[in-house]
Amino acid sequence: MTLSTIVFAALALLLLAVTFLERRLGSAVTVTGLFDQLMADRTRRISVLVLWWWLGWHFLAGVTL
Amino acid sequence: MTGSHAAVSASGSRRMRLGDTAWLGVLVIVAVVQLVRAQWLDAAVFFAVASLVAFAPRRNQSQPGDEARAAQWPLRRRLVAVLGVIFLLAALVAPRHSLLMQLLIGAVGLAVLTLAWPQRTPDAPTWSPGLRRLGWAWGSVIVIGCLWELGQFIAGLLHPDAPSFALSDLVNPLLDHWPGLAGFVVAWGGVLAYLLRRGHS
Numbered sequence: 684m685t686l687s688t689i690v691f692a693a694l695a696l697l698l699l700a701v702t703f704l705e706r707r708l709g710s711a712v713t714v715t716g717l718f719d720q721l722m723a724d725r726t727r728r729i730s731v732l733v734l735w736w737w738l739g740w741h742f743l744a745g746v747t748l
Numbered sequence: 749m750t751g752s753h754a755a756v757s758a759s760g761s762r763r764m765r766l767g768d769t770a771w772l773g774v775l776v777i778v779a780v781v782q783l784v785r786a787q788w789l790d791a792a793v794f795f796a797v798a799s800l801v802a803f804a805p806r807r808n809q810s811q812p813g814d815e816a817r818a819a820q821w822p823l824r825r826r827l828v829a830v831l832g833v834i835f836l837l838a839a840l841v842a843p844r845h846s847l848l849m850q851l852l853i854g855a856v857g858l859a860v861l862t863l864a865w866p867q868r869t870p871d872a873p874t875w876s877p878g879l880r881r882l883g884w885a886w887g888s889v890i891v892i893g894c895l896w897e898l899g900q901f902i903a904g905l906l907h908p909d910a911p912s913f914a915l916s917d918l919v920n921p922l923l924d925h926w927p928g929l930a931g932f933v934v935a936w937g938g939v940l941a942y943l944l945r946r947g948h949s
Contacts (some may be wrong), residue, residue: 687913701885710878723948
């Protein structure tokens with residue numbers, strides 16, 4: 684297993700862990716609720732979308748070095 | 749997450765909040781990194797989107813037409829679904845990094861921008877403490893990932909012969925085979941559709 688696999692698996696687990704912990708604290712928040720809140724504002728919405736879009740561009744279409 | 753409230757003019761427009769500025773800062777930083785990577789088109793996209801967002805009028809009050817525009821959302825969702833299926837089918841057969849794939853992904857980007865641009869109901873709910881904590885936690889983890897990527901990129905510039913542990917080195921081998929590529933396209937498109945559906949009151 685390479686270091687990149689470990690690092691990104693750890694980051695993914697961390698995202699799950701903080702979400703689980705927040706639910707355990709008793710707040711009724713969900714990831715969907717978070718993104719509903721985040722994407723309600725146009726500046727945040729466009730920023731998040733262009734960043735996610737670029738990830739696809741980078742791996743599927745962009746010219747690689 | 750949204751920063752302090754800004755003054756509202758008689759027309760209902762508002763100046764940029766601290767939170768808006770932070771997000772614009774993120775876009776500009778990513779654009780600068782693309783310049784360092786000599787990816788001129790990527791940099792241009794980020795600078796262009798940052799400029800669009802920076803200079804677009806902001807509103808704090810509902811205006812005539814808001815309800816009509818909100819009523820169009822189900823139609824837009826169907827349009828997104830149709831475009832999404834067309835895109836997925838095409839991207840599954842288009843070679844990676846080919847002109848066809850670039851046109852496909854570029855078209856998806858324009859469609860997403862068009863669908864996401866219209867101003868929604870300005871009366872967005874305030875952030876609950878739980879949402880705020882979760883938002884900061886997610887943001888921090890994602891920033892750590894981005895800093896790791898940046899570090900790997902810089903390490904690659906300084907020591908080109910040393911092994912790299914960037915996300916690309918994890919994902920690219922998966923995309924060299926059709927099942928991995930198909931899985932990536934479906935997952936990426938699925939998250940894009942999920943994000944586009946968020947934020948409607």
